[in-house]
Amino acid sequence: MRTLCASTLIGEFFVIGFAGLVAMKEPDLSTSTVWTVCGIFMAVSVLLCGMITRPGGVQLGWALQIALIASGFVVPSMFFLGAIFAALWWASVHYGRKIDEAKARFAAQAQAPAETGGNPT
Numbered sequence: 001m002r003t004l005c006a007s008t009l010i011g012e013f014f015v016i017g018f019a020g021l022v023a024m025k026e027p028d029l030s031t032s033t034v035w036t037v038c039g040i041f042m043a044v045s046v047l048l049c050g051m052i053t054r055p056g057g058v059q060l061g062w063a064l065q066i067a068l069i070a071s072g073f074v075v076p077s078m079f080f081l082g083a084i085f086a087a088l089w090w091a092s093v094h095y096g097r098k099i100d101e102a103k104a105r106f107a108a109q110a111q112a113p114a115e116t117g118g119n120p121t
Contacts, residue, residue: 001096005061006049008092012068012085013045019075026074041067058093065089 020038024031044064051057065086072079 001093001100002052004092004096004099005052005058005089008085008088009045009049009061009064011088012064013042015081015085016042016045016068019071019078019081022075022077029074061089061093 016038020034023029023034023038026034041064044060048057048061048064051060065082068085069079069082072082
């Protein structure tokens with residue numbers, strides 16, 4: 001799960017940066033405000049890569065997805081991109097857990113014959 005989720009979060013890192021470039025063209029926003037907000041969310045996306053397997057990591061990832069969608073009120077294309085990344089986040093969590101379960105099952109099967117000293121067949 002960690003690899004899939006981290007890949008999604010790194011993709012979001014770049015999308016947030018590009019959204020910052022687009023938001024800079026908004027006359028109502030100052031450059032410092034745009035890059036402060038974008039910088040915080042870019043840092044959160046990178047820090048979440050290491051927190052995925054910890055308690056609350058997935059929930060924080062969902063909070064980031066909601067914030068990404070909500071950023072569409074500033075950069076309208078982020079409604080679409082945020083929804084795409086939310087779907088990618090769901091797929092990363094869902095299929096990542098299935099992969100982790102399969103890995104654990106295969107590891108248990110490989111260890112069972114070694115413990116009994118018998119032949120696996």
